Amino acid sequence: MNRLNIVPFVSVDNMMRLVLHIGVERVLADLAGYIAADFRRWQDFDKTPRVASHSEVGVIELMPTSDGTRYGFKYVNGHPKNMKEGLQTVTAFGLLADVNTGYPLLLTEMTILTALRTAAMSALAAKHLAPAGASVMAMIGNGAQAEFQALAFRAICGIEEIRLYDIDTTATTKCFRNLGTSGLKLTACKTPEEAIMGAHIITTCTADKQFATILTDNMVGSGVHINAVGGDCPGKTELHRDILKRSDIFVEYAPQTRVEGEIQQLPPDHPVSEFWQVLSGSMPGRTDARQITLFDSVGFAVEDFSALRYVHDRLRGAPFFEELDMIADPDEPRDLYGMLLRAKAAQERSITLAV
Structure with a gap:
């Protein structure tokens, strides 16, 4: 299988393992450094207010941006009433992708990561203000x-x-x-x-x-x-x-x-x-x-981009992720349906052999 089709996925459990391995305060300081570096190249980024879907009980949002080389987005909600129901008021996940191919590079939980990047951004601002x-x-x-x-x-x-x-x-x-x-x-x-x-x-x-x-x-x-x-x-x-x-x-x-x-x-x-x-x-x-x-x-989306970039960098050579087969990989790029037929034939052979 083409390794380009395998996407690292960081689960909640693996995010906690990664953060504890590095150290919470070290991660916070590192994130502040990544955010500062990206804010200093502010003009490189596509910028748009988050795309929000509001309801009477909360909001669901997408936060996208790109620096021309990589694209990132975060899905996040805000539902204050969830606390009374024993649920998180904020949950999130995010994706980082390669602009050149459009292929995803990382899929990760971002509930914990958002808490970390929000705090890092607050402290970075306070350092100057x-x-x-x-x-x-x-x-x-x-x-x-x-x-x-x-x-x-x-x-x-x-x-x-x-x-x-x-x-x-x-x-x-x-x-x-x-x-x-x-x-x-x-x-x-x-x-x-x-x-x-x-x-x-x-x-x-x-x-x-x-x-x-x-x-x-x-x-x-x-x-x-x-x-x-x-x-x-x-x-x-x-x-x-x-x-x-x-x-x-x-x-x-x-x-x-x-x-x-x-x-x-x-x-x-x-x-x-x-x-x-x-x-x-x-x-x-x-x-x-x-x-x-x-x-x-x-x-803002650039902060999430920085956080995604940080996690992607920290995964190199580290065991804190799973592998997801997310991208279809037909033998011939135009023959996606043929790939489905070949899968069907393989399933039928497997059933025949089992009998």
Whole structure:
């Protein structure tokens, strides 16, 4: 069989094995490096807002992009109501393909990988936007993403203390337990105001699909960096509009973020900077100690492309995948039906021999 037709498939089990083999914080730092490298060549990529199918209970999305050599896409959902049913609110899988042949190079789970790349992107942005010497982060929303965010900010930004708050105290207990041996100083807080006290970085990561106000204007003082993760689709926000008006706002891809992010609350001409501009040096990041910086994170296809590229590179010579026979391989490329007939004949011979 032609090896071009065999596609590496990374299952959830193998993704966990790969991540644990490398080390969670090492993976987070590596992903940040891959994302930074791809953002610095931003102009190489096809860019389009994600293709979304919305319903009353959630959203299903496709996130495609290509750099002209490789093509990648992610399928992902967001269903906040799933949590009450014992299901994940976000699930995902992705594919990387060769543009020259159109053949897939990798098929992988991306539920775990998306959690890792989201956290890596948050910390990469904060590295350039947070106040110098930041060591304390408030984590408001202690669900599935919280531990990844905490570890990414420690690995990439040097955060030492995480102040945890969630309206559901069992989520905070879970997060406290999972991070208990991480070496981070953890504080479980009873209110968001308590969590924010003394924090240099405020991360909001809640799941409800509604116009929510997790942070009010009077809660946010000068000099902080806000990492807004949870507002990531139309009709879903976390910050009061007045906070946005006081902040210098950075986004991944403005045409998408204006529809999905916190800035959906603002006029469509409100000024924002795209983060690739900071990495390329064409726009400044933080310029003032009293400045409020806001990374309005919704997730963009280039980040998933970077994550797919990273996993594909790490699979070379490693046993963390299965092989899938995904591409039909007829003896004559135009004779696909003949391949089916030959398979039928082979089956009949096998039955005859068995009898």
